[in-house]
Amino acid sequence: MAKQWDCTKTNHLKGREKLKRLMASPKTFHSLTGLTPDQFDLLVEKVEPLYWQADKQWRAKRPNRIRKTGAGRKNGLSVAEMTFMLLLYYRHYITHVFLGFLMDTDDKNICRHFARLEPILAKVFKIPERKMAMTQDEVWELIVDATEQKTNRAKGSGYSGKKKAHTMKTQFIVGRDRHIKSISKTVPGMRSDKKLYDQTKAYVNQESIANRDKTDPPPRLTDSGYEGTPNVMPVKKKRKKNGEPKDKRTKEQKDWNRLLGSNRVVVEHSFSFSGIKKFQIIRSQYRNPIHRYHVTIKNIAGLHNFVLDNPSG
Numbered sequence: 001m002a003k004q005w006d007c008t009k010t011n012h013l014k015g016r017e018k019l020k021r022l023m024a025s026p027k028t029f030h031s032l033t034g035l036t037p038d039q040f041d042l043l044v045e046k047v048e049p050l051y052w053q054a055d056k057q058w059r060a061k062r063p064n065r066i067r068k069t070g071a072g073r074k075n076g077l078s079v080a081e082m083t084f085m086l087l088l089y090y091r092h093y094i095t096h097v098f099l100g101f102l103m104d105t106d107d108k109n110i111c112r113h114f115a116r117l118e119p120i121l122a123k124v125f126k127i128p129e130r131k132m133a134m135t136q137d138e139v140w141e142l143i144v145d146a147t148e149q150k151t152n153r154a155k156g157s158g159y160s161g162k163k164k165a166h167t168m169k170t171q172f173i174v175g176r177d178r179h180i181k182s183i184s185k186t187v188p189g190m191r192s193d194k195k196l197y198d199q200t201k202a203y204v205n206q207e208s209i210a211n212r213d214k215t216d217p218p219p220r221l222t223d224s225g226y227e228g229t230p231n232v233m234p235v236k237k238k239r240k241k242n243g244e245p246k247d248k249r250t251k252e253q254k255d256w257n258r259l260l261g262s263n264r265v266v267v268e269h270s271f272s273f274s275g276i277k278k279f280q281i282i283r284s285q286y287r288n289p290i291h292r293y294h295v296t297i298k299n300i301a302g303l304h305n306f307v308l309d310n311p312s313g
Helices: 002-023 026-033 037-060 079-092 096-103 107-125 136-140 193-200 206-211 251-271 290-309
Strands: 143-150 158-160 165-174 180-183
Touching: 002 026, 002 079, 026 037, 026 079, 037 079, 037 107, 037 290, 079 096, 079 107, 079 290, 096 107, 107 290, 143 193, 143 251, 165 193, 165 251, 165 290, 180 290
Parallel strands: none
Antiparallel strands: 143 165, 158 165, 165 180
16 A cells, blocks of 8 residues: 555656646646646635635534544645646546546546635636626726527526527626626526526616716627617617518618627627637537536636736736
């Protein structure tokens, strides 16, 4: 048994040396995790004290404990290695078997590491779901949009006629600075954008819109999926019956749609491959249990904000 433990300990030491070598190559490290080595070090500094605090509380609550808290076999992976492993999983969405092979650990332990680390990341990033401390001008310039992701057919997902598959939908509220200000609870994909918007009550009333100076930036920029809300939307063509002439937009309407699109492109950039969808776990079909999806997408949004707040170079 002692010889086997020495071998395992040696493998973990090799794993830590491997992580150091990767961090010595910033370009490779960024392509693997989505963060630069400096950003990663800063993130670990925030995660580590919270992790050990939660670990102490978790060990103290274990039933039928005989040993003192902190006794027993130590964790083979450091907090930095576990954080790197989670970022690698988010970025490339590889299987636990392959991830265990890369990190020299049992693939059955990976889900246990993630279950304890993901709530810690959510505490670090603190992405709100309801209340946001913002000025009136910031609130006025928010941009609202929803994204849906394909998933396995399971309880918590729903069939989306748009995607022709089972999906989950989440609403994002984004500022002009590309920061994700808030995300909603994840709902089944058959729910419309407007219904989700009404349920979150993230709206500006019509009276405040009427009293606002028309030269100021337009409020709550949305797309046509939010028709019926007091938000600013593009001008759509009216549906025509067979034989009727096609409806054409005026030059003013086209200019308005162009202006609206140039302002709304901020939220599209937040969703694009330079934003949250550079992480494969959000871009490809979601294979994990549905109940884990919300904390995952909150952490991805938090990583997006974290990179914007801590630019590299």
